[in-house]
Amino acid sequence: MTTDTDPVTVSTVGALLKAVDAVVGEGPAVVGVEGRLTGVPGFTLPPGAALVGAGPGAALVFDGGDGLRLSRDNRVAELRLETAPAARAIHNDTSVDGLGTLELEQVSTLGRVELLARDAIGSGHVRIDGLDIEAADAREATPRPRGFNVEVLQGAFTLYNQQPDPDTLITCDLVGIGVGREGAPVRGGGIFVSGTVDGGRVEGRRLHTETVHSDGGIPAGTPGRITGGVFVVYAAIREVVNEGPVTTYGVNDMVLDLWGEVESWTARGPVTSHGPSGIGFVSFGVIRRLTVAAPIETFGVGARGFNIYDGTVDTAEFDRIVTHADAAVGIQISKPFGTLTVHRGIETHGGVGESLVKGELMRLAASALSLKEGSRALRIRIDGGITVRGAGVPAVEILGSVDVLDISGPVRALGGTQEE
Template identity: 40%
Template sequence: MVEIMNSKDLKLAIEDKVDKIVITRSLMLDQPLVLPRHTTLSGKRQENGALPVLMFENSDGIGVQNNNTIIDLVIHAGENKRSIFNAGYDLNGGQFVFSNLTLSGQFSFIVREEMLEAQLILTDIHVLSADTRGYLEQPQKYGVNVLQGALTIYNFNPDVKSLITVHATGIKIGEKNNPVVGSGVFISGFGDNGGKVHVDNLETAAIYSTGKIPFGVADIITGAIFIVNGVYAKHIENYGEVVTYGVNDMVLDAWGQVDDWIVNAPVLSYGPSGVGFVNFGKVVNFNAKAPIETYGLGARGYNQYDGTLEHGDFDSIRTFGDGSVGVQISKHVGEINIHGDIQTHGEIGNSLVKGVNVNLPAYALSIKNGGSVDKLNVIGNVESTGNKVITYLVDDGGIVDDLSIGGAVIATGKGSLPVKVNAGGKTSTNFTQSKGENK
């Protein structure tokens, strides 16, 4: 072990492949620092208790290669740089440990063709700032590209035998009203076929992100938490609010598979065409114990576009904006329970649907052709307040086998209807209609 007080000694320790390097003072470096294999880099608290800061003048920060550990440091690179990145591609990368880190610049761990396996353990990581718009490795599906995240774990190896395993707790991204640019937490495999990522546990504090995508762009999206295809997550739990601010910024998005996703704090979208929870993958259990709310043109509450949700519990869903649907289901789902209300406050407006901008009324509950629900239970009301809106719409081919609404189906806008079931649609009728004319 060696204790380091200046950049010269740090460079010498790297050259000598010292296995344990302890930083005792804040340092400025003029180029990236690539750790030798099996090296641990840590910070030692200074006399006032502050952790040392490693600052990088105009470059990426610290590169890891194999069995590296980085703990107890503040790492400051530019927001369009990488504070931590993967710089080595051994066949077996071994185990990487990252703990108690405050980062400016992207945390990026991307596996290439040369690496078949790696294990990542992340504890108490706060990415203060990042801008990931310049990184071109992006998943492509459903007519859109996804921007990488402030914290990115990406298996870009097409080999189906390649696997990254992840255990992450205490992850915090951005700050309130000061979001990172791009996605927040981004975890992706190579695609439907190729390298995989297995997440046994992902626990987050608050997350704030935005893509700064221009209005009208339909083929680029982000997600505050994005579980992309090729990922299997056993357990995800959000302890802080998850918030997006801009155009096409999803809040919680799944293209992969999640066994249990628990949400303990509000899910909020402030931009156009955001979605609180959008699922294209397979989610076994989703439990939102706090409200999902959107405040933007065409920004929806919960959308099931592909895949399935076997069991979903929602506190309440409210949208404020033209074209902002409360719940829209286009595929089969199992049991859905809404413990409060579904409410929309808007009329017809532009919204992004599978990479295409379309006009949608702000339906509170919409079952599309091909969408089906085994059991749907709403404790409160299903309500729309905009003009020329159908509160509960079942399209041709839409099916709701067992529907129970404890409150009423309400339409208060001019020319609006509480319920419309098209000729080829099917729904049970265990609910009360209020206001408007059913046709």
């Protein structure tokens, strides 16, 4: 991609569209946007072209429909793009035979960012270094990947290889992606990266996120649908890092979720769920090392702290896990795994209630540690003790096996008395 040409700088909508059209005729490869341009119609950036902000406050305000469409080997930098929340501020042309390299650097949007491999696209690379999606609504975006008796809503940011052919590969390096605001979460999922279960692949070096606030808007009583604040669906990412807090608010809104493969996943900010059946971290995939260095805290009925329901985790390490409602188990595992450590204890406040498990509502007690049939651990260490406060709730339930169980500090089942 050629971007070292001096940019042609534009400050009106007409000049912008003329400059973009000129790229096809071997005109400038870099178009600079000066100021805030309003009433912009959706347009396509031709192959090889770059669109950059020329000074502070550079922005394109679209007319409410889909905005900037990328084609192949495009770069967008230092620019704000605004449209309606449910529309796509940035998307891509799927009729080209490959993405080449699509780059977003220090871009902010009102509206979704959706990058898809389907139709003619069989390959490509996506590189992001700084993307802030202030508001977006992905609740109606389709298709949705399915698995484990549920479907997953797409996100405010979506990278999705929908091709049925497993030879199609999209690679990525995604750094500095944040979505939503406190008190104003994006709707639908937050950050969504996926291929298909037996088809098109997505493989990445990094997925690093900043602050994430999302609310799926799933109606109560809809067990077959979920979202994730950060969701690696059918994809393989070498390193996931949540630099900032990740918070979800709605029904069946997982905070961190994995169906794919990750070598290392590190959460440095708090992991918080406010909605029913919104699990702090749930894994159906494979993680070599998981480190949650800040508290996991959930507030909704059935909102568990950490789950392994399929796949495995070699090593898992947590700061602290606290849940506040009925059926909100601290840790629940039903598959073999390696070692697990909690540094500052597990505390649950609820009793027995219903929670979403693999697309079905099941009755669970809010135990601190629950190893279901089929689970087997090499070692579990919990420092700081265990406290469960709900009536009739066992502190620990072991129906599987653990080679070494080491709990330092008191193990307290208060039975609803709230005594210390």
